[in-house]
Structures are given as structure tokens and as C-alpha cells.
Amino acid sequence: MSLATAPAKVILLGEHAVVYGHPAIAMPFPALQARAEARAAERSSLRSERYPETVAFLDEAVTGELAPATEALRGAFEALERLGSTQPLALVLKSDIPAGAGLGSSAATAVACVRAAFGAHGREAPAALVRAIATRAEAIAHGASSGLDPAAVCAEAPIRFVRAHAPVPLTLRAAMGIVIALSDAPSATGPMVAQVGERQQHEAGAREALVQLGELSDQGAELFEKGELAELGGLMDRAHALLASLGVSTPALDTLCRAAREAGAWGAKLTGGGGGGCAVALCPLELLEPVTAAMGAAGASHVWPAQYLLERKQER
């Protein structure tokens, strides 16, 4: 049996802008994990504890919730076959990453599947191959995707990401607290990407907002590398305002961000596609509890606090 995992992800700056070739900053969020177990079997299949009534067989057409992970597995099997490994595998998925929250659930699931399939053959899947396979699977989950989610869930550290380029790792210079809070509605990545696409075609102001979001990512990467996290938080506040001007925030996300700032967070913004989903707050470690409590009291249905420490990437 082979067990593999992949973490959730959170976008600190640059969502939507990244679709148009501007930079973004994202990082793994290891407090939430997708896990895949692979076992030798007669016939290759995929099941998920989240959808217990469904079994996807890889030699049949698969639609619905398991389609993206099945596509990732097919990619892994093709790569393994080229290496001479043809043993059929049965995979089981377990994940504590909520689906439709903008936390990279589908990308993490795809990555865990690919890693588990390679692990079952005693091999380690090469990182670039995992990213490429997961990016193709994401296209099934969300339509065209920038590739940011697969890059972030594969990363060991925060990354600066530009579409179609290898991600560049950023070094954490100061400890920080991150709070992710789920709003009252699921994220609507596909419709929000389409809406922003429409607006940037017709409105110079929307194109300018996307350019500014990309510039915030570049400034943010510099501040991150200097450990100037309070200033980075300020950029997140500005990014939230720009995203709201593009129409992808909601009153619930605005309320969560305001509550986090009032509790002392350095900054807060919606994270991911928007239209629902999550807000993320960046705060000093000593304010993790009050910021978490404030976002919970402001209507979040779930709140996940995490410490990012210098010696280890992250601890709960």
C-alpha cells in the first residue's frame, strides 16, 4: 500500500491577475490535507470517502466529482507505463480540504493521486510532471486554469508564480499567523473568472485593476523576502479593494476581512476565485487567537488558524 498527501493552498496576492500573465503569490496550507491510498488491484479504480456511493473505473468514461482526479490518475498511469510499470491500482481518497472553498481541493486531490500511484510502484513522481498532470486535471475541474493551484499545492514554501513559468520559492523571514475563514457561500471560480474576463475586455478600469494586482504581487514578494509582514498585510487590504472593484467579493467576504483587521490583523482579503469561498488574514502570531475568534464571530462557517514558523514551514 502506498499513501501520499498534498496540502491545501492559499493565494496571498494576485488571483485573477495571474490568469492574464501577471504574477501571484500563493503558498501551501498544510493544516488541511488531501490523502490518497493506492493498492495493487485487478482493475484500476478510484473511490473517495466524500462520495462513497461512486466508484470510477479508469477503463470507463468518468463524469462528475471524480472526473478531475481520474484524469490525473490516467496521466500518472501513462507516465508509469512509459517506465514499464503496468500494475493496475485501486485508489481511495480522503481529504479534509473543503470542496468549492477556493482552497485548492481539486489540485491537492490530483497531486495526492499521482504521488500515490508512483509510490505504489516504489517511485517518486518528478515535481514538474506532477504539476503538469495536475494542471491538466484542473482544466476539467474549473475550465481553463492558470496553473497556480497545482503549483502551490506542490510547493514546499510560498511561491511567486507566473503562468507557464516554473514557480519561484520565497523564503519566510519572519514568523506569521494565517487565518482562513470560509464564508456563507461556496466559491464560484468559473463564473468569476468569466465575469472578470468579460470586464477586462470592455473596461479599461478593469484592465488597470488587474495590472495593479500584479504589481502588488511583485511588491509583496519583496516585502515577504524582507520579513516586512505588516506592510505585506497592507498590500493584501489593497488587493481586496481591487478585487471588490472587479466584482468578485461578496458582503460576507467584506465583513470577514473587516473583522480580521479590527482584531489587529496586518491585512485581509478574499482568496481564490471569490463570489463566495474564503477570506485570508495575515497577522502576528500573538494575535492568531483573537483574529480567529473575530472571523468566527463575523459569520464564518469554518475558521482555520495556522502558524508559519521559521524553522518549519507550518504548524497548527
Ligand code: PMV
Ligand atoms: O478559486 P481557486 O482557489 O481555484 O483560485 C482561482 C484563482 C484564479 O486566479 C481566479 C483562477 C486561476 O486559474 O488562477
